Amino acid sequence: MTYQFALVGNPNSGKTSTFNQLTGAKQTVGNWPGVTVERKSGKLRKAKEITIQDLPGIYSLSPYTPEEVISRNYLAEAPIDAVLDIVDGTNLERNLYLTLQLLEMGLPTIVGINMIDLLKRKGIQINFEKLSYGLGVPVVGFSALKQHGLNKLIDAAKKKAGNGDSVVVYDSRLEAALAEIKALLPEEISESKRRWIAIKLFEGDELIRQQVTLTPSNEKELAEIIKITEMIFDEHSDAIIVNERYEFIQQLLALATIKEEEYRLSLSDKIDRVLTHRLLALPIFAFFMWGIYFLSIQTIGTMGTDWVNDVLFGSWVPDILQQLMNQWQVAQWLQELIQDGIVAGVGAVLGFVPQIFVLFFCLALLEDCGYMARIAFVMDRLFRKFGLSGKSFIPMLIATGCGVPGVMASRTIENEKDRRLTVMVTTFMPCSAKLPIIALISGAFFPESSWVAPSAYFIGMGAIVLSGIALKKTALFAGDPAPFIMELPAYHLPQLGTVLKSAIDRAVAFIKKAGTIIFVACIFIWFTSSYNFTFDRVGEEESILAFFGRLLAPIFAPLGWGTWRGAVATITGLVAKENVIGTFGILYGQSGVSETGTEICQVLRGDYTPVAAYSFLIFNLLCAPCFAAIGAIHREMGDSKWTWLAISYQCGLAYCASLIVYQFGHIFFEGGQLTVGTLAALIVLGLLLFALIKRPQQKNSPLLQVVGEVVGGEK
Ligand code: BGO
Numbered sequence: 001m002t003y004q005f006a007l008v009g010n011p012n013s014g015k016t017s018t019f020n021q022l023t024g025a026k027q028t029v030g031n032w033p034g035v036t037v038e039r040k041s042g043k044l045r046k047a048k049e050i051t052i053q054d055l056p057g058i059y060s061l062s063p064y065t066p067e068e069v070i071s072r073n074y075l076a077e078a079p080i081d082a083v084l085d086i087v088d089g090t091n092l093e094r095n096l097y098l099t100l101q102l103l104e105m106g107l108p109t110i111v112g113i114n115m116i117d118l119l120k121r122k123g124i125q126i127n128f129e130k131l132s133y134g135l136g137v138p139v140v141g142f143s144a145l146k147q148h149g150l151n152k153l154i155d156a157a158k159k160k161a162g163n164g165d166s167v168v169v170y171d172s173r174l175e176a177a178l179a180e181i182k183a184l185l186p187e188e189i190s191e192s193k194r195r196w197i198a199i200k201l202f203e204g205d206e207l208i209r210q211q212v213t214l215t216p217s218n219e220k221e222l223a224e225i226i227k228i229t230e231m232i233f234d235e236h237s238d239a240i241i242v243n244e245r246y247e248f249i250q251q252l253l254a255l256a257t258i259k260e261e262e263y264r265l266s267l268s269d270k271i272d273r274v275l276t277h278r279l280l281a282l283p284i285f286a287f288f289m290w291g292i293y294f295l296s297i298q299t300i301g302t303m304g305t306d307w308v309n310d311v312l313f314g315s316w317v318p319d320i321l322q323q324l325m326n327q328w329q330v331a332q333w334l335q336e337l338i339q340d341g342i343v344a345g346v347g348a349v350l351g352f353v354p355q356i357f358v359l360f361f362c363l364a365l366l367e368d369c370g371y372m373a374r375i376a377f378v379m380d381r382l383f384r385k386f387g388l389s390g391k392s393f394i395p396m397l398i399a400t401g402c403g404v405p406g407v408m409a410s411r412t413i414e415n416e417k418d419r420r421l422t423v424m425v426t427t428f429m430p431c432s433a434k435l436p437i438i439a440l441i442s443g444a445f446f447p448e449s450s451w452v453a454p455s456a457y458f459i460g461m462g463a464i465v466l467s468g469i470a471l472k473k474t475a476l477f478a479g480d481p482a483p484f485i486m487e488l489p490a491y492h493l494p495q496l497g498t499v500l501k502s503a504i505d506r507a508v509a510f511i512k513k514a515g516t517i518i519f520v521a522c523i524f525i526w527f528t529s530s531y532n533f534t535f536d537r538v539g540e541e542e543s544i545l546a547f548f549g550r551l552l553a554p555i556f557a558p559l560g561w562g563t564w565r566g567a568v569a570t571i572t573g574l575v576a577k578e579n580v581i582g583t584f585g586i587l588y589g590q591s592g593v594s595e596t597g598t599e600i601c602q603v604l605r606g607d608y609t610p611v612a613a614y615s616f617l618i619f620n621l622l623c624a625p626c627f628a629a630i631g632a633i634h635r636e637m638g639d640s641k642w643t644w645l646a647i648s649y650q651c652g653l654a655y656c657a658s659l660i661v662y663q664f665g666h667i668f669f670e671g672g673q674l675t676v677g678t679l680a681a682l683i684v685l686g687l688l689l690f691a692l693i694k695r696p697q698q699k700n701s702p703l704l705q706v707v708g709e710v711v712g713g714e715k
Contacts, residue, residue: 003050004079005157008071008102009086010095011057014114017144018086019054022154044154053078059094061101062205075107076193081161082108084153089113089141090122092257096249103135103166104199106192110157111139117146130256136166170244177229178202184218202226203238268490272374281378286458288366293454296359297439304354305439313347333537341526341586342519348585348600349514349578352436357507359435363400364502368494372397377488388468389413392422396429396464400457401506403427403629407636421468421477423636424646427625428463430456432510433577434621440581441617444601445610452614456621463622463653470691478696513576521572521579525586540587558677559619559655560612560662570619576626611665615658622654656684 009015019025023042044050055074056067063069075083085102087095092113102109113119113126119141132139138156142149169175181198189197189212200208201222214222226237233240275284295301318339325335366372376397380390391413399406406426413419430438434456442452471477528545532538540546549564552571556562565587572579588603608616624630624647634643663681666672 001049003081003158003161004053005050005082005084005154006053006055006075006078006080007084007086008055008075008098009057009114010059010088010091010098013057013086013088013091013095014144015054015057015086018084018112018114018142018150018153019052021144021147021150022052047154050154050158052084053080059098061098061105062203063207075102075105080107082110082157084157085109085111086144087111087113089115089119089126090124092126092253093246093249096252097245099135100168100245100248103137103168105196106166108160108163109137109166110153110160111135111137112149112153113139113141114144116141116148117143125258127256127258131252134252134255136168168248170241170248173232174229174240174244177225180225181222184214184222186213199241202229203241266490268370271491272488275371276374276378278381281374282382285375285378286454288371289457290450290454292359292362292366293457294450295362296355297435297442297453298450301355301358302439302443304358305351308354309347309351313343313351317347318343336530337523337526340530341522344585345522345525345582346514346519349436349518349582350511352439352581353507353510355439356432356435356510357503360401360432360506361499361503364499365494367502368499370489370491373488382465383468386465386469386472388421388465388472389415389418392418392426392464392468395422395426396461399426399429399431401432402509403429403431403625404632406431407629407632410636415479417477417479420637420642421471423633424471424649425464425467427629427633427650428467428622429460430621431577431625431629432506433513433626436578436581437573437617437620440584440601440604441613444604445608445613456617459618459657460621463657466688466692467649467653470688473691473694473696510578513578517576518578518582521575522582522586525568525572525579525583529587545587556619558663558680559615559658560666561608561616561619563607565607566616570616570623573620574624574627574630576628577620580620609666609670611662611670614665615662618661619654619658622657623651625650656688660685660688 007015007019019040019042022044024045025040025042040054042052042054044052053074055071058065058068058071060068061072061075063072083102085099087099099109099111111131113128113131119126126141128139128141138160140149140153140156142153144150178195178198181201182194185194185197197208197212201212202225204226229240230237233243235243274280277284321338321343322335325338330338363372376390376393379393383390383392392410394412395406395409397406398409403426406429407423410419410422410426413422438453438456442449446452472479525545528548529540529543530537531544532542533544533547545568546564549568552567553562553564556567556570565584568587569580569583572583584600584604588600588607604613625633630643630647633646634640637643637646659677660681663675663678667674667678
């Protein structure tokens with residue numbers, strides 16, 4: 001059996017090279033168009049029954065140039081068994097334009113993607129199967145220069161010989177017009193050529209118009225069809241066809257090609273490989289947080305805080321105020337209120353502004369460069385293991401600034417159980433108001449350890465994760481976590497303006513609070529710590545505050561800090577967490593030493609052991625948040641029962657954690673004796689571990705059943 005194959009392709013696609021390889025001819029090869037200007041033929045080297053015709057290089061079959069005329073006439077008239085369409089793989093879009101026209105002609109076509117050696121070098125991947133599927137004809141990759149794949153090309157051509165079906169279909173409105181034109185064509189035109197001729201008539205191809213004889217009414221109808229279609233597409237008919245071809249090619253390319261630059265890892269991806277690594281992500285995050293706390297609480301921030309405490313509120317402000325009050329002959333009680341109440345209390349709180357500024361500057365840096373989004377992603381992986389959604393991390397991240405917006409951010413969680421759980425645990429994160437407590441305790445009791453301050457952050461997160469594990473096992477919160485899809489923005493250099501603004505905003509909010517709510521609270525604390533119930537001026541120990549503090553202190557005794565001052569500071573912290581420090585400023589300032597921050601530290605060290613102080617820190621970190629955040633919890637929970645459940649859970653967990661830390665820490669680090677408190681801590685630890693490791697419950701335990709009925713009527 002003999003075969004007639006035609007080599008067709010764009011100039012420079014490697015047709016002549018292919019022809020030479022296949023036939024052993026020595027045609028001139030060149031990297032400029034027009035090397036093959038006339039048709040040449042030759043016999044296949046390995047199978048002389050196959051004749052190959054090398055046609056001139058062309059870009060299109062709408063014949064504008066002599067080469068296009070030669071090629072089109074030959075393709076339209078010669079008895080060809082198969083067309084070998086030689087496509088420059090590095091220039092697919094332009095080359096496939098000709099391919100589509102070959103398919104429109106209904107020719108039995110094999111697409112040979114040449115220059116696969118160059119494709120490899122350029123990092124372009126072509127999926128030949130997908131391309132073949134899209135075009136509806138065989139596609140073979142080869143290299144004429146490297147002599148790869150040529151046999152496959154011939155085999156495919158032999159298989160395809162004589163079969164010219166095409167699957168190329170354009171816009172349905174255009175196809176409808178072509179179908180109508182096909183119906184107008186004379187019957188003697190064969191079925192295989194009718195669609196191509198319809199396209200050519202639609203395009204307005206003059207040569208075809210002359211060759212096809214239409215009746216006058218069909219002529220009119222053809223004009224009508226073209227006119228309507230042009231109106232529909234709002235384009236000239238030839239432009240409609242061109243656009244459709246390119247549209248088809250774009251879809252093909254999207255389906256079948258990948259450029260390496262599109263999947264090559266960007267710098268951002270490379271950084272993510274490390275920062276979001278399964279094993280490394282959390283240690284790296286811990287290291288970053290350590291660095292941030294080290295800068296804000298241990299070094300740079302502390303320098304500012306020391307200056308504010310020792311110089312600004314240690315001498316400048318009190319001295320200037322004292323002079324003014326002496327000049328204006330201010331009453332003694334008012335002088336005491338201003339110095340011992342307001343300056344000591346508000347000053348102690350304001351002393352932490354530099355540390356807060358540095359902390360939030362560093363956090364804003366991490367947020368602005370895109371790292372915090374990664375942490376949400378990493379946390380999603382971690383949280384998901386424990387049944388929580390990564391969506392819960394966003395409120396927690398916001399809560400590092402302030403618990404109120406943090407709690408409100410839980411609204412993005414669709415699953416009601418997950419949302420309630422998130423509201424309940426979000427305020428475990430240390431907010432800016434808790435930072436002074438962290439700074440004071442770590443500075444006063446652990447000046448040598450750089451891990452105590454960041455540990456507050458990790459304790460907050462640990463409490464959230466462990467709460468998630470334990471609570472998700474109860475029927476109140478059970479269920480699969482909501483899916484969390486977030487786009488990770490590419491890393492970029494942080495904008496100094498944005499970062500500064502974020503840090504300044506938070507510092508200003510802190511200062512505003514010190515000038516309002518803390519100011520009023522300090523007056524109240526000073527008054528109640530300076531007067532007794534008959535409003536006589538008394539020493540602190542006989543004051544109203546000391547009375548109430550002593551009533552509460554025993555509750556906190558097992559936690560190691562059962563002094564009336566510690567109890568009062570914790571309770572005033574419910575108004576605003578800054579009050580904890582404001583209260584210490586007033587109470588320990590009045591104890592005869594001095595108001596300055598450094599000296600408060602010395603007095604504190606006399607009242608508490610380091611383990612007791614750490615237990616105090618943990619309790620104040622985890623217990624119910626300030627009133628404003630409790631209000632937000634109430635709004636989000638939408639009912640008092642859930643709010644009370646949240647507050648009770650927070651205070652209960654805070655108490656248990658502090659108890660365990662103090663009781664065991666006291667024995668291990670301070671040589672304490674075993675007591676009833678140790679036994680209680682052991683039992684509590686056992687119960688907490690049990691809550692963590694027990695099997696998830698389908699049915700509520702009797703206790704939770706009661707709670708469920710109370711808070712949500714759940715059985
Ligand atoms: C020059 N791989 C590579 N890398 N190049 C190829 C391949 C292939 O598989 N196939 C062809 N070429 P024609 P038309 C040249 O001649 O066959 C190259 O127009 C050069 N010449 O070598 O002529 C081929 O018949 C100087 O390149 O195509 C030729 O379709 C510098 O593609 C070009 C660089 O081949 C066109 C290349 C003086």
